[in-house]
Amino acid sequence: MDGNMSIVSAIFLLFLVMDPLGNVPLFLTALKDVDPTRRKRVIMREMLIALGILILFLVGGRYILGVLGITEPSLSIAGGIVLFIIALKMIFVGSMPGVEVEGEPFIVPLAIPLVAGPSTLTTLMLLARREPSRMWAWLLALICAWGISAVILVSSERLGRILGRRGLIALERLMGLILTMVAAQMFLTGLKQFIGS
Numbered sequence: 001m002d003g004n005m006s007i008v009s010a011i012f013l014l015f016l017v018m019d020p021l022g023n024v025p026l027f028l029t030a031l032k033d034v035d036p037t038r039r040k041r042v043i044m045r046e047m048l049i050a051l052g053i054l055i056l057f058l059v060g061g062r063y064i065l066g067v068l069g070i071t072e073p074s075l076s077i078a079g080g081i082v083l084f085i086i087a088l089k090m091i092f093v094g095s096m097p098g099v100e101v102e103g104e105p106f107i108v109p110l111a112i113p114l115v116a117g118p119s120t121l122t123t124l125m126l127l128a129r130r131e132p133s134r135m136w137a138w139l140l141a142l143i144c145a146w147g148i149s150a151v152i153l154v155s156s157e158r159l160g161r162i163l164g165r166r167g168l169i170a171l172e173r174l175m176g177l178i179l180t181m182v183a184a185q186m187f188l189t190g191l192k193q194f195i196g197s
Contacts, residue, residue: 007141010127014145016179017083017119020152022090022172025165026114027156030105040154042104047150049107050115054124054142057116061125062132072129076190079122083183086119090176115149126186
């Protein structure tokens, strides 16, 4: 993640870490006991809650980091490690076998951690900490990535039928491969900043 990241690159990065395609089977499992006529409304409610949390971390995350005394190199290295672990899970393990939810899910597990998870929150804080003057650009990137993810997840039942489980796993592994490169770059950037400081 370089210091001159474009909005398009930020959208793609945030889309990768939100991992909507990998979350499709998890959403389907979590919503299996929900009335089919309510599922899309529940997904949109959870997506809006997740968006609120993500915006909160984008805007306020750098202040939290400042209070905790966490430097940009530390955040970049930690973010790289977190993304790398998540990427490995996407490549070798795939999505979790299932999400046990009784009744209608609320906030957990759909909004948190499946959409507003540690990798997305870390990425947002890193963007805001690295270039706070571009906050509106990061907000636009977040809303675009969230919007694409919302469309995919609202269409999760249809996608599940069209692609099938194998197709979804193949796409998730492809995104995981790309994410490993992003994670490695984030880690190396943080390491370079730490050595140079």
